[in-house]
Amino acid sequence: MAYEGSVIRRAFLLIAFVPALVACASASAPASSDGAPSGGRPTTAASPPFSTVPPPSGSPVIGEVPAEVMAKVTADLATRTGLDPATFAVVRAEQVIWPDGSLGCPIPGQVYIQVQTPGYWIVIQANGKTYDFRATQTGAVQLCEGLQPQPPSG
Numbered sequence: 001m002a003y004e005g006s007v008i009r010r011a012f013l014l015i016a017f018v019p020a021l022v023a024c025a026s027a028s029a030p031a032s033s034d035g036a037p038s039g040g041r042p043t044t045a046a047s048p049p050f051s052t053v054p055p056p057s058g059s060p061v062i063g064e065v066p067a068e069v070m071a072k073v074t075a076d077l078a079t080r081t082g083l084d085p086a087t088f089a090v091v092r093a094e095q096v097i098w099p100d101g102s103l104g105c106p107i108p109g110q111v112y113i114q115v116q117t118p119g120y121w122i123v124i125q126a127n128g129k130t131y132d133f134r135a136t137q138t139g140a141v142q143l144c145e146g147l148q149p150q151p152p153s154g
Contacts, residue, residue: 064095065120065135072141073122073133080143083126091130092123096152103134104152105144116153 070093074085098104101113104121120135132144 065093069135089125096121099153104150
């Protein structure tokens with residue numbers, strides 16, 4: 001008989017407290033004036049199509065890439081093109097989160113770690129051509145020559 005009473009009390013407590021816990025949890029995420037939860041990523045109606053070069057009216061995105069990484073990129077591009085790095089124009093140089101270990105530039109047949117990867121996105125124009133470089137946070141640099149480059153996930 002004592003066992004049945006204990007089971008009934010536990011069931012009653014469960015029935016009484018679970019809705020209260022759910023109500024408290026949903027109340028802890030305040031909503032903004034438009035009804036969307038605050039503190040998260042802003043949402044937009046539609047994302048612009050992916051492009052490695054910003055619109056002509058905008059200024060270049062620069063300033064978040066460490067000097068060592070930029071030095072590796074400019075040295076790589078100078079070696080590839082034979083051009084003087086002083087003639088390079090930085091179009092984009094920013095810290096990003098890549099969707100996986102391919103850094104948004106998968107090579108068909110290769111397998112990549114499926115985890116978001118912090119890194120950098122550097123786009124440079126040299127002699128009328130645009131070069132799309134991807135880098136990891138540790139400084140490993142690669143030129144993205146893939147047919148279908150992907151944007152960062154952040």
